[in-house]
Amino acid sequence: MSKKISDSTIKRLTLYYYFLTTKKDNTDIVISSQELAQSIGVTDAQVRKDLTYFGSFGKRGTGYNIKHLCEKLSNILGVKKVIEVALVGVGNLGKALMSYRGFEEYGYKIKYIFDSDHQKIGKKIMGYTCFNTFAIPEVVKKNKINMAIMSVPKDSAQNVAEKLINSGVRAILNFAPCKIIHDSSKVKVINVDVASELKALSYYLLSNK
Amino acid sequence: MSKKISDSTIKRLTLYYYFLTTKKDNTDIVISSQELAQSIGVTDAQVRKDLTYFGSFGKRGTGYNIKHLCEKLSNILGVKKVIEVALVGVGNLGKALMSYRGFEEYGYKIKYIFDSDHQKIGKKIMGYTCFNTFAIPEVVKKNKINMAIMSVPKDSAQNVAEKLINSGVRAILNFAPCKIIHDSSKVKVINVDVASELKALSYYLLSNK
DNA sequence: CGTTGTGAAAGGGTTCACAGCT
DNA sequence: AGCTGTGAACCCTTTCACAACG
Helix, strand or coil, rough: CCCCHHHHHHHHHHHHHHHHCCCCCCCCCCCCHHHHHHHHHCCCCHHHHHCCCCCCEEEEECCHHHHHHHHHHHHEEEEEEEEEEECCCCCHHHHHHHHCCCHHCCEEEEEEEEEECCCCCCCEEEEEEEEHHHHHHHHHHHHHCCCEEECCCCCHHHHHHEEEEEHCCCCECCCCCCCCCCCCCCEEEEECCCHHHHHHHHHHHHCCC | CCCCCCHHHHHHHHHHHHHHHHHCCCCCCEEHHHHHHHHCCCHHHHHHHHHCCCCCCCCCEEEEEEEHHHHHHHHHHHHCCCCEEEEECHHHHHHHCCHHHHHHHEEEEEEEECCCCCCCCCCCEEEEEEEEEHHHHHHHHHCCCCEEEECCHHHHHHHHHHHHHHCCCEEEEEEECCCCCCCCCCCCCEEECCCHHHHHHHHHHHHHC
């Protein structure tokens, strides 16, 4: 079962899951791959393929039992467990992320926040005490945090990432517009580069003039 | 020349461009695909491949002239022109995006902001007058805005997107955790789903226990 | 009969490896 | 000799199409 599953598959599975949770107490207790697919905006074959990486959850001729499928997806995605994350960089983006409901909904809890700005260190920001970035090793190690969100300027991104990784963090969501270079195969970094997403869009606009 | 270029290629080109601008007034006026690749975190073949979709900008045996390459990339990406965008949804994320420097740096200017909350409509928020979402057709059409950022709740996302598209918007950066369904091949939507990115990360954590 | 589950085919992006210039 | 430019090979993801099954 330890085949390699792509990021895209996992992202779609979360979409399936969160769509199904909105339907759970509906009268129709089964859903076809086609209906699920249309709601999410993918093909039905894609839905079935994604699911079969993890098992056979449906009934031929009928479809998928929603409750049953939810449970399976919940297990696959580890929804039940609340995961504590550290957030580094309490600028505008960092604050937006702190107040972003989606994280809670998806089972995350921002537990510690860090910044290198002395105006912020030690102060309470949106209910959280802001730690010095230098305290990352101490705080992260002691509390066994293994997931972090980085909303720092790109010049300090690599540096902060190394601090996090050396302190035991194994998954980083990076908002700085740069690739994080690391050699451990046990560490996974996902980049969210908002501006370069936009750039891709405007290239599209340009090339369709 | 009208081959289809992938989003990933365009995103990398922007990384090349913005990296090179930091080197422009350096002494070394040429750079090899290898050096550029290492700085960004990709392979040298990838760099060369990306560039050759648009032409031959280098000198064999030497490398790429930085200034020359910058100019070429600037043209490809349409860097010079400032693009005006509309932002719909002035919640926390919306505000973060409004104060996000990256956009300006990459040649974007948020010009109009919209929200459906009557507490916000008509008020000045961070220097911008907030319009009613219902005014999208009027404002967007009149001012020929063709790019938009959506930071609205997922329940209104499809609705807002349709308003934008019907008003002439052809490129949307969508932060709502849902796919936007549209039939026009002239419209491009890029989704940035922060929570599901995180979810992909935590699946990774889980599967490596 | 309808829908799943799945091997096979197709499609798309990345890497290889080397010919071709400078 | 060194580095680019590029077809071919490779790999990964999506789609197809249909056998299997309730």
